[in-house]
Amino acid sequence: MTGVRPLPALGVGSVIVMLAALPVAGLPAFYESFLYLMFYWIALATSWAILSGFAGYFSFGHAAFFGAGMYATAHLTVKMEVPFLAALPVAAGVAALLAAGIGAVVFRLRRLRGELFALLTLAVTFIVATIILNTPIDGGAGVLTSSVPLPRVISSSPSGTLYLLGLIVCVGSLAIAWWVSRSRLGMGLFAIHDDEDVAEVKGVPTFTYKLLAFTLSGAIAGVVGGVHATYVGFLTVSETFGITVPLYVVLMSVLGGARHWAGPAVGAVLIAASLYTFTSGDQATIGRGIVALVLIVAILLLPEGIVPTVLKQLRRRPVTRATPPDAPIATQAAPKRSDAPVLVVQDVRKSFGGVHALRGVSLEVRQGEILGLVGPNGSGKTTLINMITGHFPLDGGSIRIDGQEIGHQPAHAIAQRGIARTYQIPRPFAGLTVLDNVRLAAMFGGTGLSGAALDAEAHHWLAFTGLAGKAASLPAELNLHERKFLELARALVTRPRLLLLDEVLSGLNPAEIDSAIALIRAIRDQGASIVFVEHLMRAVVQLSDRVVVMNEGATLASGNPREVMRDPRVVAVYLGKAHVA
Amino acid sequence: MPSLTLLGQSLISGVMLGGLYALVALGLSLSWGLLRLVNLGHFALAFLGAYLVYHLGTVWHVDPWWAVLIIVPVFFVFGMLQHWVFVVFRVTELTSLLVTFGISVIVESILQWIWTADFRRYETHYAGVSLKVGPFYVPWLELVALIVAVGLAWASWAWLRWTYVGKALRATAEDADIAAAFGINHRLLSFLLSGVCAAYAAVAGAFIALVSTLAPSQIWAWLGVVFAVVIIGRLGNPVGALLAGILIGAAESLAMAVISPAWAPVVSFTILIVLLLWQPKWL
Numbered sequence: 001m002t003g004v005r006p007l008p009a010l011g012v013g014s015v016i017v018m019l020a021a022l023p024v025a026g027l028p029a030f031y032e033s034f035l036y037l038m039f040y041w042i043a044l045a046t047s048w049a050i051l052s053g054f055a056g057y058f059s060f061g062h063a064a065f066f067g068a069g070m071y072a073t074a075h076l077t078v079k080m081e082v083p084f085l086a087a088l089p090v091a092a093g094v095a096a097l098l099a100a101g102i103g104a105v106v107f108r109l110r111r112l113r114g115e116l117f118a119l120l121t122l123a124v125t126f127i128v129a130t131i132i133l134n135t136p137i138d139g140g141a142g143v144l145t146s147s148v149p150l151p152r153v154i155s156s157s158p159s160g161t162l163y164l165l166g167l168i169v170c171v172g173s174l175a176i177a178w179w180v181s182r183s184r185l186g187m188g189l190f191a192i193h194d195d196e197d198v199a200e201v202k203g204v205p206t207f208t209y210k211l212l213a214f215t216l217s218g219a220i221a222g223v224v225g226g227v228h229a230t231y232v233g234f235l236t237v238s239e240t241f242g243i244t245v246p247l248y249v250v251l252m253s254v255l256g257g258a259r260h261w262a263g264p265a266v267g268a269v270l271i272a273a274s275l276y277t278f279t280s281g282d283q284a285t286i287g288r289g290i291v292a293l294v295l296i297v298a299i300l301l302l303p304e305g306i307v308p309t310v311l312k313q314l315r316r317r318p319v320t321r322a323t324p325p326d327a328p329i330a331t332q333a334a335p336k337r338s339d340a341p342v343l344v345v346q347d348v349r350k351s352f353g354g355v356h357a358l359r360g361v362s363l364e365v366r367q368g369e370i371l372g373l374v375g376p377n378g379s380g381k382t383t384l385i386n387m388i389t390g391h392f393p394l395d396g397g398s399i400r401i402d403g404q405e406i407g408h409q410p411a412h413a414i415a416q417r418g419i420a421r422t423y424q425i426p427r428p429f430a431g432l433t434v435l436d437n438v439r440l441a442a443m444f445g446g447t448g449l450s451g452a453a454l455d456a457e458a459h460h461w462l463a464f465t466g467l468a469g470k471a472a473s474l475p476a477e478l479n480l481h482e483r484k485f486l487e488l489a490r491a492l493v494t495r496p497r498l499l500l501l502d503e504v505l506s507g508l509n510p511a512e513i514d515s516a517i518a519l520i521r522a523i524r525d526q527g528a529s530i531v532f533v534e535h536l537m538r539a540v541v542q543l544s545d546r547v548v549v550m551n552e553g554a555t556l557a558s559g560n561p562r563e564v565m566r567d568p569r570v571v572a573v574y575l576g577k578a579h580v581a
Numbered sequence: 582m583p584s585l586t587l588l589g590q591s592l593i594s595g596v597m598l599g600g601l602y603a604l605v606a607l608g609l610s611l612s613w614g615l616l617r618l619v620n621l622g623h624f625a626l627a628f629l630g631a632y633l634v635y636h637l638g639t640v641w642h643v644d645p646w647w648a649v650l651i652i653v654p655v656f657f658v659f660g661m662l663q664h665w666v667f668v669v670f671r672v673t674e675l676t677s678l679l680v681t682f683g684i685s686v687i688v689e690s691i692l693q694w695i696w697t698a699d700f701r702r703y704e705t706h707y708a709g710v711s712l713k714v715g716p717f718y719v720p721w722l723e724l725v726a727l728i729v730a731v732g733l734a735w736a737s738w739a740w741l742r743w744t745y746v747g748k749a750l751r752a753t754a755e756d757a758d759i760a761a762a763f764g765i766n767h768r769l770l771s772f773l774l775s776g777v778c779a780a781y782a783a784v785a786g787a788f789i790a791l792v793s794t795l796a797p798s799q800i801w802a803w804l805g806v807v808f809a810v811v812i813i814g815r816l817g818n819p820v821g822a823l824l825a826g827i828l829i830g831a832a833e834s835l836a837m838a839v840i841s842p843a844w845a846p847v848v849s850f851t852i853l854i855v856l857l858l859w860q861p862k863w864l
Binding site: 058105106109114116118119120122123124126127130131133134242243247250251254285286288289291292293295296299300301303 | 666670672673674675676678679680682683684686687689690691693694801804805808809812841843844846847850851853854857858
């Protein structure tokens with residue numbers, strides 16, 4: 001994420017100035033209108049992608065926000081005679097409120113699947129449309145907006161004024177999308193897109209971010225609708241809330257590449273231009289069909305969209321990348337081992353339906369120790385980790401870190417308190433590079449780092465886990481061993497107080513296991529306390545200071561690894577009763 | 582407050598309407614629940630079927646019941662072809678939504694090109710025939726639609742519940758890889774199911790032609806309500822789709838009678854939103 005290089009910035013600036021100068025230069029009104037429609041679709045598709053493209057929550061309800069902005073503007077300017085430019089912010093506000101209201105309700109659903117979100121937003125559109133149709137806002141007669149006085153930017157030419165408004169909205173939404181895609185918010189949204197649960201556990205406030213993106217997306221759509229209200233001149237509910245807007249913004253974004261800030265704009269230009277070419281004249285019906293056919297082919301052949309595919313092709317050329325200087329990393333003095341508890345789990349209970357996964361588990365993790373957590377499959381080890389990281393809500397009991405209750409906090413807040421975990425099956429963010437995976441964890445993991453210090457920290461831990469050469473790769477290009485180490489790097493970069501390792505060794509070969517064990521020791525030497533869930537007893541005995549054995553959702557025994565392993569009850573759990581005697 | 586007779590009558594027509602909703606929802610629910618493909622094109626296909634029944638009936642004077650017999654196998658093959666495209670390009674749940682959206686637009690264009698955008702009405706001598714039960718009238722065609730919906734929903738349920746093919750399909754929906762490891766040829770089954778879903782669209786289309794007015798743009802008019810039915814009835818559950826269809830149909834019809842017809846669309850979506858937010862165990 002480099003800063004703006006001067007040359008492209010200059011280029012973009014001069015293109016904008018040139019476009020802005022066109023009406024003054026006496027462009028025929030026909031072209032102004034054609035270009036206005038381009039701006040309109042670019043702005044609308046770009047605004048849609050801020051939530052739906054970046055975070056992957058496809059909305060079919062963009063017409064609701066667009067229409068809310070349209071009708072708000074029409075109502076204010078026509079019936080209340082508010083000046084047009086003063087009505088636009090209100091339009092944005094109304095649309096933003098609608099989006100925030102919907103988001104605040106639906107994003108609370110724990111199991112909100114993507115298609116359900118799509119249909120919910122579609123349903124809301126129908127409801128908004130019905131309300132507007134049956135209230136005096138429209139009343140079924142439509143609203144005439146062609147007489148609304150426009151600001152006199154170019155005195156003799158209303159179409160020139162509309163053109164300029166369209167240009168401003170278009171450039172503005174592109175700038176916002178560009179800024180979001182490079183910001184902390186954008187990083188969080190991309191992570192939500194790839195794996196929302198992991199994003200939350202890595203410290204991304206997923207609910208807030210989705211809500212922010214949805215509100216922003218709705219607000220821009222509201223402004224676009226406000227400007228468009230004067231362009232169309234006459235508003236009807238069926239045109240405004242029809243299927244056209246949600247359909248085209250989705251298709252434009254998917255065609256261009258919804259995950260890239262410029263993708264929707266590219267798709268919008270292509271589709272708007274081809275619609276114009278094919279649908280002028282009598283062949284409109286066939287034209288629509290042809291556009292649909294082209295889209296099907298494009299979606300089947302380029303599922304990622306044009307812009308990301310092209311960028312990938314460009315990137316394939318060998319790039320000589322200067323390795324960043326190994327900036328000095330602030331080394332913490334490793335706190336000594338002590339008996340002071342870091343984590344205290346007390347009587348934690350959890351059931352799923354009728355299954356009691358945890359029946360009152362208590363344990364504590366002391367400063368600087370490695371606690372081995374063992375037990376047969378299904379004994380509740382991973383569930384316990386999920387409870388500590390806040391992935392599941394507590395049914396009962398308490399979890400405290402450094403004396404502070406975290407049992408009912410959201411997962412991202414717990415992550416920011418210095419608890420990090422790895423997943424048994426690595427779950428990297430598939431759309432982010434290895435470096436960005438680690439940067440994201442550092443950014444949201446409560447390190448307080450930013451800019452160059454953040455990059456240096458990320459590079460440091462990539463080097464520590466032996467992944468320095470893979471920084472620019474995507475996770476799919478890593479083997480299992482490397483993916484497990486990427487999990488570790490993501491956890492370590494946050495400098496956790498407490499590190500929860502869920503079967504990091506499973507699936508590794510003996511040489512890889514030895515290097516992983518050495519790595520875990522090195523991590524402890526940096527001052528972290530570690531909970532180490534593992535089936536491989538050799539590693540448990542080698543690494544752990546203490547061991548806790550779980551069985552059927554309760555702790556069975558705890559203490560020195562060698563002694564615990566000889567405990568008859570533990571032997572019985574692992575090998576059956578007959579062996580005890 | 583309208584009279585009890587009026588309420589009873591609107592309840593009856595609502596239940597009948599619900600049968601039609603269920604009929605359209607059935608194929609959608611099965612492909613979404615068991616194949617993880619959201620087939621928006623199902624509506625377009627149903628309307629294509631409706632127009633074909635209309636055309637066969639008005640131009641070639643083929644009785645609608647015979648027309649259905651001709652269309653069903655054709656649609657079955659079409660469903661398999663469409664699925665073949667999905668398999669070749671490894672279409673995911675989300676892409677299926679977009680691709681089938683494109684298919685819908687193409688079908689809409691074709692309908693408009695052949696039959697124009699005008700509203701059309703298939704007049705048969707069945708239309709307007711009603712049974713009189715006490716003070717109420719039960720429209721004959723809608724009753725048949727409801728009976729067919731009940732029959733197909735029950736048959737699909739029994740098929741999934743008791744036959745080898747049905748069990749294999751449900752296992753595949755749970756986890757395709759594991760099912761394949763147990764020797765289930767899920768590709769073959771998915772082709773079969775896609776064909777069946779398309780055939781259901783043909784049946785639904787025939788009843789749409791018989792009881793409702795046709796226009797290419799009407800494809801989109803059904804979309805919201807039927808999706809609500811599919812979700813409320815649980816994905817992949819044919820009996821659920823039937824019950825949900827009847828629930829929504831009845832609720833809409835009563836709302837029309839008690840409040841006003843203009844507000845009816847709000848009812849189904851409000852039910853949908855409330856259920857989605859409430860998330861009862863059976864959903």
